[in-house]
Amino acid sequence: MMEHTLISKPDFDTQTLEVSLGPQHPSTHGVFRMNVVLDGETIVKLKPVMGYLHRNHEKLAENMSYLGSMPYTDRLDYICSMTNNFAYALAVEKLAGIEVPERAQYIRIIMAELTRLVNHTLLIGFLLNDLGAFFTPVLYAFREREKILDLFEEVAGSRMMCNYFRFGGVKADLTPDFLPRVKELIQNYPRFLDEFEALLSENEILMARTQKVGVLPKELAVSASITGPMLRASGVPYDIRKVDHYSLYDRFKFRVPIGEHGDVYDRYYIRVLEMRESIKILDQAVKEIPSGDVISKVGAGFAKAPRNFKPKAGEAYGRIEAPKGELGFFVVSDGTNKPYRYHVRAPSFINLTILEDMCLGHKVPDAIIILGSIDIVLGEVDR
Amino acid sequence: MFGIGVLKGMAVTFKNFVESYYKKERLTTIEYPEKRLAEKERFRNFPFLIFDEKPEDPRCVACDICAKECPPQCITIVRAQDAQGKPLKKPATFDIDYSICMNCGVCEEVCPFDAIFMDHEFELAEYGRFEDLNYTIDRLLKPKEHFMKIRPTDATRIEAELKKKENAKKAAAEKAAAAAKAKAEAAKTQASQVPDTKPETKPNEPAQPADPPAEAK
Numbered sequence: 023m024m025e026h027t028l029i030s031k032p033d034f035d036t037q038t039l040e041v042s043l044g045p046q047h048p049s050t051h052g053v054f055r056m057n058v059v060l061d062g063e064t065i066v067k068l069k070p071v072m073g074y075l076h077r078n079h080e081k082l083a084e085n086m087s088y089l090g091s092m093p094y095t096d097r098l099d100y101i102c103s104m105t106n107n108f109a110y111a112l113a114v115e116k117l118a119g120i121e122v123p124e125r126a127q128y129i130r131i132i133m134a135e136l137t138r139l140v141n142h143t144l145l146i147g148f149l150l151n152d153l154g155a156f157f158t159p160v161l162y163a164f165r166e167r168e169k170i171l172d173l174f175e176e177v178a179g180s181r182m183m184c185n186y187f188r189f190g191g192v193k194a195d196l197t198p199d200f201l202p203r204v205k206e207l208i209q210n211y212p213r214f215l216d217e218f219e220a221l222l223s224e225n226e227i228l229m230a231r232t233q234k235v236g237v238l239p240k241e242l243a244v245s246a247s248i249t250g251p252m253l254r255a256s257g258v259p260y261d262i263r264k265v266d267h268y269s270l271y272d273r274f275k276f277r278v279p280i281g282e283h284g285d286v287y288d289r290y291y292i293r294v295l296e297m298r299e300s301i302k303i304l305d306q307a308v309k310e311i312p313s314g315d316v317i318s319k320v321g322a323g324f325a326k327a328p329r330n331f332k333p334k335a336g337e338a339y340g341r342i343e344a345p346k347g348e349l350g351f352f353v354v355s356d357g358t359n360k361p362y363r364y365h366v367r368a369p370s371f372i373n374l375t376i377l378e379d380m381c382l383g384h385k386v387p388d389a390i391i392i393l394g395s396i397d398i399v400l401g402e403v404d405r
Numbered sequence: 406m407f408g409i410g411v412l413k414g415m416a417v418t419f420k421n422f423v424e425s426y427y428k429k430e431r432l433t434t435i436e437y438p439e440k441r442l443a444e445k446e447r448f449r450n451f452p453f454l455i456f457d458e459k460p461e462d463p464r465c466v467a468c469d470i471c472a473k474e475c476p477p478q479c480i481t482i483v484r485a486q487d488a489q490g491k492p493l494k495k496p497a498t499f500d501i502d503y504s505i506c507m508n509c510g511v512c513e514e515v516c517p518f519d520a521i522f523m524d525h526e527f528e529l530a531e532y533g534r535f536e537d538l539n540y541t542i543d544r545l546l547k548p549k550e551h552f553m554k555i556r557p558t559d560a561t562r563i564e565a566e567l568k569k570k571e572n573a574k575k576a577a578a579e580k581a582a583a584a585a586k587a588k589a590e591a592a593k594t595q596a597s598q599v600p601d602t603k604p605e606t607k608p609n610e611p612a613q614p615a616d617p618p619a620e621a622k
Contacts, residue, residue, distance in 0.1 A: 068592065072458045086476055087474065087513070088476075090474065090476040090511070091476070092509075093476055093509035093511065094476060096509075097507075134518035158418055162421070165431075168433060175447070175448060176445050176447065177447065178447070178450055179445070179447040179449040179510065179523070180448070180449060180508065181509070183507070183509070185509050185510065192448070193514075197446075197447070214466050217417055220413050220414065220416075220417050221414040221417040222414065223410075223527075224409070224413060225411055225413075225414050226407055226408060226409075227411060228410075229410070287453065292475060325514060326514065326515060326517075327515065328474055328515065329473065329513075334587055339590050368454040
């Protein structure tokens with residue numbers, strides 16, 4: 023780490039100042055504390071303090087049936103519960119060797135991409151809030167997000183805590199007017215994105231505040247195991263949808279946008295581009311979705327009686343490209359109906375570890391937007 | 406030119422501001438307590454217990470499966486007993502603590518008797534923190550008409566399944582009764598026939614050969 027030298031003149035003695043940003047601070051996302059050492063306005067040291075929202079998620083999961091922790095995964099990253107469900111279902115299906123019907127796979131992909139739209143829209147809104155553009159962008163973002171949440175409610179019964187995925191499929195089939203409404207959304211969403219971009223992308227104030235701020239070099243991003251839009255904004259083309267071929271993502275044509283500079287502006291813009299790609303995936307999925315079962319027979323049986331679900335001893339790691347990065351669930355079975363070990367690889371937590379390196383040398387308000395651009399949800403960081 | 410982006414952005418906000426007064430897709434909020442959105446059929450909040458005819462006979466048989474499967478463990482069930490201490494197929498207490506419940510809907514999914522379902526009721530605020538939020542059986546029980554009203558699709562399907570099951574059970578019972586009756590009659594006729602004919606002696610009825618002489622006495 024670079025050693026910071028204080029500016030001292032013979033008759034002008036300066037000292038560093040230690041400031042605690044958070045845990046309850048309007049500009050932090052959730053209960054998160056940053057202990058920063060300041061030289062004037064410049065950050066010379068930053069120490070993140072986490073764990074305020076720790077609620078024992080992993081240990082709880084080891085004490086209940088496999089299906090029992092499905093509703094708890096909703097509460098990890100509460101913005102995108104569908105993708106959390108997806109990763110967990112994938113891990114357990116790998117562990118127990120359960121097949122998923124094709125229609126269920128399509129439904130899962132539709133839900134995951136809708137979740138990506140929700141997450142990125144909301145992130146951009148809140149990033150602008152951090153920048154001081156109070157509530158105009160975030161309310162536009164909320165307006166669009168509500169339309170997707172309505173769709174989730176229609177299908178899963180809840181707007182945010184969906185609890186929709188089951189091992190071997192999904193809980194219930196789509197309602198008859200779901201697909202037409204998704205089609206309508208696919209029509210309208212690019213228009214909203216254009217509007218959003220007209221509002222933001224070329225805005226000189228936004229550019230002045232975000233460009234060359236919080237630069238994350240390629241090598242550092244890779245060595246710190248950063249994933250998701252953060253990594254791609256630094257110019258590393260790595261997307262688990264392309265790398266891991268999980269579910270049916272092989273069948274869809276989409277591109278992985280990558281950034282060039284790895285600064286906050288790139289991280290903003292990569293999300294806009296990703297949303298456009300998500301819409302492409304949705305468009306293909308809605309057109310191609312086959313009819314059939316939404317849950318395999320085995321899966322349906324276990325959904326009815328989760329206590330009888332006893333995968334044979336072994337371990338599995340299921341990972342997906344969640345909106346925030348690589349979300350993985352590591353499950354170890356000892357042959358009983360409770361997981362022996364259950365671990366969550368939370369993207370926001372691991373992406374947050376790089377915070378200090380990005381903030382050093384910047385001013386306090388820049389630290390706030392750098393934190394905002396990492397895209398963390400404290401429910402997932404602290405678990 | 407510097408400032409074009411800002412002006413473009415302002416044009417967007419201005420358009421939104423003006424259109425939010427008359428354009429339908431911009432008018433997304435409703436004034437909640439006075440106006441309400443139509444409820445989605447699958448919407449789930451706190452569960453309720455269903456009864457068919459009388460609240461004294463809930464469909465719940467106190468099997469305790471939902472209480473065991475409930476992820477946050479918010480259900481408490483005590484099975485009812487009759488005067489002799491024999492357990493009845495009925496709950497004596499069935500408490501759900503709303504302060505713990507997370508509305509996940511697992512209880513509904515695992516119930517093998519279709520006795521517990523998720524409700525649409527969401528205005529559940531109370532003044533007290535403990536007793537008021539603990540839903541006892543009398544607050545949980547709702548008639549099946551309520552279920553039919555809030556979730557017609559599911560209700561129709563489940564009621565049809567139950568009816569089918571019941572009919573099958575009835576048919577089976579009738580069949581069994583008929584079979585039993587026929588058997589009894591057969592036995593009777595056999596018994597009455599035994600003294601004079603005694604042809605139907607089977608190898609697995611060793612008592613028969615000895616019997617007729619005794620009866621003949």
